[in-house]
Amino acid sequence: MTTPHNSILLVLLASLIGSLAMVLLKLGADRHRDKRAPSQWLMPIGGGIALFLASSVLYVLGIRNGSLTVLYPMVSLGYVWALFWARWFFNEPFNRSKIVGLSLVVLGVFFVGMGNS
């Protein structure tokens, strides 16, 4: 089964937007925990939910055509983007367990996708 470039683009975009949604949710969660004014945390959480919905719509459209072997692992790339966003925005360090663990996860999702094709 060949995978159209449009599907690849849609799923890649879905993973990117999904990871940015998590950044906004984390920002809102931190502000809520720190007892900031509702306007301070409602905006990022609302924005995160909007991006989350957009991401899942793109994902549904993306996986309608094409091989899941190709498309599945690309969704898990969202975790990789998030590793960089988390370091950039929240000073969360890279460490060995995150890098090894995430590599195993991406590899695992790849194998699940292979099994689905």
Add this chain to the structure above:
Amino acid sequence: MLEPNVITPGYATIQQLEVSNPVVRSEPRRGVQDTSLASIALVVFSTLIAAAAQILLRFGADNLGDGGLTGILTNVSLIGGYTCLGVNTMLVVIALRGGQLSVLYPIMALGYVWVTILAPLYFHEIINPSKMVGLVLIIAGVSFIGAGSRA
């Protein structure tokens, strides 16, 4: 007289201790959030809801047809799927208050595990050796990340 909270000359600063003492250095750095066990448990639970959402959305997408906007808005599976996504999002936000994004987000990959195990019940799929290997790798990876965050 010295106040009790004033740093006494002659005492090493935390930075100096970090250089000279590897045990102190292994302590979490200030400013970096720890990830609580409760947050990890909540995210693991949320992946079950996320898996239900995935399966409902898949049902919905399969039954979408050419009904246009009305077809989407009256599709019970899609509505159920997005409701689960909403509940999932709420749980995730609560969990994110108590932990690192780069720890908690990859744990959500457990959703793949539940979906792969549940899909054969609903979609005439099978769990073949490749999927089995994938599930083991995902569980190992998530365990690695979770254990590393508690070390």
